[in-house]
Every structure is written in C-alpha cells, then in structure tokens.
Amino acid sequence: xxxxVESGGGLVQAGGSLRLSCATSGCTFSRCAMxxxxxAPGKERELxxxxxxxxxxxxxxxxxxxxxxxxDNAKNTVYLxxxxxxxxxxxxxxxxxxxxxxxxxxxxxxRKAYEYWGQGTQVTVSS
Numbered sequence: 001x002x003x004x005v006e007s008g009g010g011l012v013q014a015g016g017s018l019r020l021s022c023a024t025s026g027c028t029f030s031r032c033a034m035x036x037x038x039x040a041p042g043k044e045r046e047l048x049x050x051x052x053x054x055x056x057x058x059x060x061x062x063x064x065x066x067x068x069x070x071x072d073n074a075k076n077t078v079y080l081x082x083x084x085x086x087x088x089x090x091x092x093x094x095x096x097x098x099x100x101x102x103x104x105x106x107x108x109x110x111r112k113a114y115e116y117w118g119q120g121t122q123v124t125v126s127s
Contacts, residue, residue, distance in 0.1 A: 002026040002116040004095045010122030012085055016125070020080040022095030022118060029076040033101040035109050036080045038091035038123075045094065046106060049080060054104025085125045090118040102113055 008020040016094065035050035049069035050058045057069055068081040078095060096114035108114060 002097060002099065004097055004116055004118035006093065006095050006118045006121040007124045009093060011124045011126065014086055014125055014127050015079065016085050017081070017083045018123060020082070020093055020095075021121075022078045022080075023095060024076045024078070024095075027099045027116075028095065029071075030073040031099060031101065033098040033106055033113075034069075034071060034078040035096045035098075035108060035114055036078075037038065037094045037096060038062060038089075039094070040088075040091040043091075045111060046110075048093070050107045050109060051078065052103075052105050052107045053101050056105040056107050058107045058109055058111060063124075082123070086125075087125045087127045088120060090125050092121050094118055094120045 003025045005023045017098050036048040039045040051069045066084045069077045095118040097116040098108050098114045
C-alpha cells in the first residue's frame with residue numbers, strides 16, 4: 001500500500017520560508033510522478049507544483065520564482081521549498097503520487113491524474 005506523509009508545515013511570518021517534505025513508501029518512488037497541491041478554506045484544491053520521475057517540473061504560474069519542487073530518489077522523498085511567503089499562501093498542502101507514470105518527462109497537472117494522496121500539512125502565513 002502506498003503511503004505519503006507530509007511534514008514541515010507550520011506558522012511563518014510573511015516573507016519567510018518553509019520547506020515541506022513528503023516521504024513515500026509502498027511504491028517504486030523513482031518511477032512516480034509527484035505533485036504538491038494546496039487547498040485554502042472555501043476554495044478548491046489547486047496544483048502548486050509537480051515533478052516527473054525524470055525530474056521535469058511544472059509550476060502554477062502565480063508561484064513561479066517563489067516555490068521550488070525537488071525530489072531525492074535515494075530518500076523516497078519529494079520537497080517543496082517555499083520562499084517569500086504571503087498570507088494568501090495559507091492553506092493545507094497535500095502531496096500526491098502517480099506511480100503509473102509511463103514516461104520520465106510526464107508531469108501530471110490535474111487532481112484526477114494522481115492516485116495516492118497524503119493527509120496534508122497546514123501552512124499558515126501571518127501578515
């Protein structure tokens with residue numbers, strides 16, 4: 001069974017940084033495409049960033065330059081480095097995995113493309 005466990009969330013002041021981690025188990029991580037989503041109260045869950053098994057990346061346009069997604073296949077972990085945080089970044093951040101990615105440059109960008117999800121970690125940015 002595939003399990004995803006997020007960590008690294010918390011309370012930070014505007015302008016600060018956080019690094020989220022998502023440790024995976026139960027799948028061949030090096031073959032998984034991974035994504036970070038977020039959901040703010042009253043809003044739909046949205047894609048923040050995604051990374052293919054081969055390291056190709058995708059970012060939501062509004063977040064380019066502030067967020068960076070990366071992966072460490074030796075540790076079965078995907079990261080989301082978040083800099084220059086704003087109060088509007090406040091949300092629950094979810095990690096997602098797609099273990100059936102056929103191509104190393106395949107970057108899923110929709111919720112439906114991901115088969116497994118973590119429980120989420122809260123990020124709160126104070127003004």
